[in-house]
Amino acid sequence: MNNHSEAPVEAYEPPYYVAVFTAVRTQEQSDYSETNARMEDLVKDVPGFLGMDHAQTPGGLGITVGYFRDAGALAEWRSNAEHRAAQKRGQVEWYRSxxxxxxxxxRSYGFTRAQSPAAG
Structure with missing residues (x-):
């Protein structure tokens, strides 16, 4: 599972599912960071959750990709009560769109450059 290092979530053996959430936030961000951190903690408890990648542009477009082993894992996350409450709050306060x-x-594959030995 990705720990938000500089590496993307690994390529898993297909099939699996992705949920790609792309958003533009509003100026009102009260409690957003705390709620976002709570959602990241909660989703890790979903059996079949594989990891998550994030990206943010300087202009405010944010993308989060969640990876799930199967449709059941994704459905469990979608129906989580705290997650549903955060979604509703997001529509009211945090997201412009x-x-x-x-x-x-x-299909899934990846690449990682081998580390170069330190110059001596």
Missing amino acids: YTLHVAKVE
Whole structure:
């Protein structure tokens, strides 16, 4: 599972599912950081959660990609009561607009450059 280091979530053996949440936030961000951290802690308890990647542009567009082993894991996260409450608050306060795309991954691969030995 990604610990928000500089590496993306690893490529898993397909099939698995991704939920791609893309949002533009409002100026009102009261409690957003705390709620976001709570959601990240909660989703880790969902059996079948594989990891998460985040990206933010300087202009305010944010993207979060959640990876799930199967549709059941994704459905469990979608129906979590705290997550549902955070979604509602997001619509009222934190997001100017957002989209959610859910897809079944059929192909997955990755690359990691080998570490170079330190120059002596």
